[in-house]
Amino acid sequence: MSQFQTIIGRLYGFAFVADLTYFLGYRRSIWYRAAVALFFLYALLNIHIPLMIVSGLLLVFTFWVFWLAKRSGYVTFITKTDVALAPPDDSLVKDQRVAVRATGLFSVVNRERYLVQKSADFWRVGVGDHILMVSNGPNSYLYQFIKPQEILQMSAGTLYFGSRGELAIEVVFRTDWAPSVETEDIAYYVGSGYGGRPLPKRTVYITCDSPDDLRLVWHSLTKLG
Incomplete structure (x- = not known):
């Protein structure tokens, strides 16, 4: 650093x-x-x-x-082109949770909050989407949903916060999980946007204590379906 x-x-x-x-x-x-x-x-x-x-x-x-x-x-994120996240020995199976730390905007129903390096669970569901769930107090959670077809960019690099730098994944994507997206918009969303506009764009950063877990997350996100 x-x-x-x-x-x-x-x-x-x-x-x-x-x-x-x-x-x-x-x-x-x-x-x-x-x-x-x-x-x-x-x-x-x-x-x-x-x-x-x-x-x-x-x-x-x-x-x-x-x-x-x-x-x-x-936070500051610096992309590292020389970082190679090799395929893990075993793929992330559906509904298998990985303990991570997440930075970004997370939501539930009609409210959202920006969190930095917050402990979170990451997993893949049956339809191929990924979920990030962070604790927001006792029995309270905030979420972000990442659909593989809505991922705009993924990068590996170093995330700096405070005096600490960690290997991280940056994921830029569009999401229908935001207070600005109404239920009717979600129901009729077919890929061209909601209300005639593009879906909101989000950026999240993911770090892990274990490099193996980070590789697992990276290669799971690059899977389609």
Whole structure:
């Protein structure tokens, strides 16, 4: 892991925690940005040029970090063309669950949530689709469904979050499992989109403790049906 990637990963990790946790009813990220803005305002009112320059740069940097971290999903993925995920000794059988960590947008009925490196179960069902299920509290789960025919892109590479980099799979796909897709749209969806529009596009990242499990997931996703 390069020094630059380490710094970016830690900044993204800091932004993730700040956006996720609250203090006195407001996200910590709001407090941090407000504090830097007040520091700049203080320098401005006192017409302290050196302090204005420093606080102004800090203000721009702080807002930029939080904006970029959120836009990037708090992670960085670098595709590795030299990574070869060899076929596993045994294929993933239908309904066999694999313990993974998942990053991406997950949904249930009328709500969705973005999760980062969350423990999840991955398995293949009878029709050839794949399911990612993540815990969202006691007896509460969020899901993402990946249909093989809707996969747009798959890449292997390194996923960076915080100070850690891990071998991961990036899956870009279209899905009808999203709050924006109504039941009627799903029922009449025949491949051309819903309501005259393309289905929502999602990106998920999958990591595993075991390289063998990651190979199992990769080759299962590349199967059709």
